[in-house]
């Protein structure tokens with residue numbers, strides 16, 4: 001059954017649901033509330049004044065409406081509660097006047113003034129409350145009411161819809177879980193707080209179990225079924241490469257390279273993650289892997305999350321290693337250009353293909369691919385990993401991520417991978433001086449920028465783009481550009497960069513910034529990941545409160561990429577403890593821990609942005625214990641059932657078939 005077949009979902013509602021990423025019935029019933037309001041009624045004789053309370057009672061007078069101004073009215077009536085008759089007033093509820101009549105049992109939320117015997121209500125419910133009531137609160141959008149959403153969900157749950165149990169029965173029994181349909185019902189229509197807890201536990205476990213199962217399965221597949229080649233990298237190959245680098249590797253970089261060589265040379269397929277803070281120098285490690293791979297006769301592919309980054313790697317690689325044939329493939333190229341590259345690839349004339357998602361397409365075939373690299377791995381989902389591996393028979397895979405994620409979490413989320421950590425920064429790097437400013441200190445901010453420019457250094461200025469909400473007073477790019485221009489009076493060259501520009505325009509701007517023609521780059525966060533311009537030593541980030549700490553740390557990592565002192569200005573009118581964390585520390589791991597503590601959950605690490613890792617109810621931080629349990633439970637489940645091909649578990653048989661046959 002489709003969403004549109006459901007009573008109460010017309011084209012308009014369907015559109016609104018889609019906006020909330022609800023496309024199927026399953027999405028809908030699993031559109032969980034993000035919190036609950038709890039109401040329990042107070043006795044009017046006992047309540048404290050001036051605090052919000054809930055009372056229930058019987059209406060004892062017909063409401064009087066007074067229209068105070070346009071769009072502003074007031075209802076007055078009396079209510080008997082705990083044998084006391086009180087005066088009630090509530091604003092802007094004139095439309096309810098017919099539902100409030102003598103003898104009607106209602107519930108009010110608001111504040112009581114004992115001397116005047118007046119209750120000023122902020123909300124009203126047209127029913128009496130006898131016990132504690134728990135009310136789910138959903139993320140909503142304009143045009144869709146919570147009540148309508150709940151009504152639709154209610155109808156679905158009360159139809160004879162079947163909801164599959166994903167957790168194997170023996171585990172559900174072991175943990176005494178409630179069944180999923182009941183759990184979903186309790187999440188939306190809770191009977192009490194304890195039931196919500198039970199429901200959440202089941203649904204979180206279910207979600208994390210299925211997730212960890214996939215991770216474990218991938219690991220299993222890598223170990224058992226994969227072909228491999230032994231690449232036979234000789235020590236002198238590495239010496240040769242290292243002698244020709246523009247700088248000496250840090251010892252962490254060297255360790256990572258050695259890990260890779262050991263994978264290359266052993267009887268297994270490499271599946272390795274390089275985890276290192278921004279600016280730790282992951283790129284060169286991957287380049288070395290590419291060179292060694294090429295030396296023994298294989299092609300490589302490198303996947304980057306943005307075209308800007310793909311171009312940067314391409315330019316970098318070409319200038320460092322002019323003897324290797326490298327090509328770039330991105331979505332914005334013409335069909336003709338793409339066809340030429342694809343043909344050359346097939347012929348084996350290209351050693352390294354760098355690109356965006358475009359390289360995942362099916363028609364991109366290699367003659368002899370031996371190594372695949374994904375940069376900024378956390379931007380990609382589990383399924384994309386799979387697609388890349390499938391580009392060849394025995395491809396070694398290397399992932400890179402700057403996500404400053406504690407090792408324990410990494411082991412879980414990236415449980416199918418081996419991990420090399422790069423902790424040190426290249427020597428001579430200074431901490432980036434970071435300072436929080438208010439917007440009205442703009443003259444000082446401009447002064448700081450001018451000082452930096454007078455040293456012949458370059459500056460990034462980050463402004464969030466106005467997104468859907470047009471009336472928020474965000475400083476969008478053009479406004480910031482305008483401010484800078486009016487201050488600089490043509491003294492400095494300013495360029496702008498944002499996601500809506502054409503790729504060729506972006507490249508042109510980036511190139512002009514790299515070459516120094518542009519001194520200031522005003523940009524949205526499209527530059528967030530990976531961009532490397534050494535002469536840029538200052539970054540000013542407007543509306544800094546809009547970003548998570550992890551993102552700010554990534555953005556800040558655009559500077560401080562050489563031995564010069566770099567600076568970061570965070571501009572925000574909202575006083576926030578969070579931003580000061582960045583003033584104190586340059587350590588990505590520390591910052592991510594703070595982000596965790598301060599924000600609780602959310603899109604920390606950027607991990608949740610990638611499709612497969614979007615959890616609807618679980619949270620890898622708060623639910624870490626459940627996650628660990630699911631890791632071992634799902635491993636055991638896998639071990640016990642892989643031989644009979646999950647005979648009794650259609651759901652998992654399907655997942656296994658998909659992954660194993662997709663080769």
Ligand code: ADP
Nearest residue numbers: 247248249250278279280281282283284426532
């Ligand atoms: P990230 O780990 O954030 O991807 P990059 O690979 O972009 O970092 O490296 C940041 C900068 O540091 C680059 O300009 C790179 O050339 C430089 N770099 C990398 N390793 C070293 C090193 N061992 N010594 C000096 N500079 C280095």
Ligand code: MG
Nearest residue numbers: 282283375530
């Ligand atoms: Mg990088």
